Amino acid sequence: MPPEPDLASLRAEIDRIDDRLVDLLIDRLAVVERIAAAKGDRAKGGLAIRPGREAAILRRLVARAEGRLPAATLVRMWRELLAATTRLQTPFAVAVWAPPEAAAVWDLARDQFGSTTPFERTASASQALRRASEGPARIAVLPMPEDGSDWWPALLEPPHRRLAAIARLPFVEAGPPDAALALAPLEPEPSADDLSLVIFETPASTSRGRLTEALERARLAPRWRGTVRRETHVLHLVEVEGFHSRGTPFLPSLLGGLGEQLRAATVIGAYPRPIAAPAAAPAAPVGPQHEKA
Numbered sequence: 001m002p003p004e005p006d007l008a009s010l011r012a013e014i015d016r017i018d019d020r021l022v023d024l025l026i027d028r029l030a031v032v033e034r035i036a037a038a039k040g041d042r043a044k045g046g047l048a049i050r051p052g053r054e055a056a057i058l059r060r061l062v063a064r065a066e067g068r069l070p071a072a073t074l075v076r077m078w079r080e081l082l083a084a085t086t087r088l089q090t091p092f093a094v095a096v097w098a099p100p101e102a103a104a105v106w107d108l109a110r111d112q113f114g115s116t117t118p119f120e121r122t123a124s125a126s127q128a129l130r131r132a133s134e135g136p137a138r139i140a141v142l143p144m145p146e147d148g149s150d151w152w153p154a155l156l157e158p159p160h161r162r163l164a165a166i167a168r169l170p171f172v173e174a175g176p177p178d179a180a181l182a183l184a185p186l187e188p189e190p191s192a193d194d195l196s197l198v199i200f201e202t203p204a205s206t207s208r209g210r211l212t213e214a215l216e217r218a219r220l221a222p223r224w225r226g227t228v229r230r231e232t233h234v235l236h237l238v239e240v241e242g243f244h245s246r247g248t249p250f251l252p253s254l255l256g257g258l259g260e261q262l263r264a265a266t267v268i269g270a271y272p273r274p275i276a277a278p279a280a281a282p283a284a285p286v287g288p289q290h291e292k293a
Helices: 007-043 051-065 071-089 104-113 125-134 152-156 208-217 252-261 288-292
Strands: 093-096 119-121 138-143 164-169 180-184 194-203 223-229 233-241 264-272
Touching: 007 071, 051 071, 051 264, 071 104, 093 104, 093 125, 104 119, 104 138, 104 164, 104 180, 125 138, 125 152, 125 180, 152 194, 152 223, 152 233, 152 264, 194 252, 208 223, 208 233, 208 252
Parallel strands: 093 119, 093 138, 164 264
Antiparallel strands: 138 180, 164 180, 194 233, 194 264, 223 233
C-alpha cells in the first residue's frame, strides 16, 4: 500500500500557490493601471468595458485549460477579475429587469459584471433602458427577446439609439439555459467570432419566410428573436452571423435584392459568440482493481 499523503505538506503547497496567485494578480492590476493612465482623458465619462477583448481573453484561457478546469468555472472566476479591474478604470453600475418568468436574468447579470458591482433591480424594461441611456447605471441587462417580447423596438427611438447590444449571456452555454442581453452606450468591437442583432422593417404583407430565405442565401444563419406587428409594417429582430457595425448600411446587396419587401435594416449591436461548455468526461469505472487502489 502506498504511504499516506502528508496532508500538512500538501496544504503548505496550496498556500504557496495561493501566494503566487495573489502576487500575479497584483502584477496584473499594475498593468491595468498603466493602461488607464495611457488612455488619459479618453476614458473619462465613458465605459472601459471592451467585450470583444474580454471574450478573446476568455476563449484563450479556456483553450489553455484543455478541460482540466471546467470552462464555466474558469470563466466565472475571470469575469469577477475583469469586472473589478474595469471598475477601477471607470466605475459603472448595472440595471437589471428580471421579471418572474425570467428570474435567472439577475444571476446572469451578476455573473457577467461581478458580484460586487452595484446592481439595481428595475420594475420594467423601459426603466432599465432609461437607466442605461441617461445614467447612472450605464449598462442594462434584460431577458433575451423572443417572440412575444415587445420591449426591443424602443431601441429604435431617439432616447435609446445610443445603446448597443454588447453581450449575450451566459458566455459559457452548458445547455438550453435562460439567456439575457446586455446593452450599453458603447460601440461594439469585433472579437473574431461574433453575432449581430438587426431589426428589419418590412411591409405587413411580407412574410417571415421571404426574409428568412434572403438571409439564408447571404449565409447569415438567421435566428429570429422576435416579431412585433404595427398597423402599417412589421419589425423583426434577428440574430445573424458575423460582426456588423452600427451606422453603416446592412448588406446593400441584400436590401436591393428584396426591393420593396424590406423598408429598413438597423444594426442594434454585435457581441462575441458564447462558447459551448465541453461535455463532462465520463466517470472512471469502478471495479475490483480500482477498489484495491
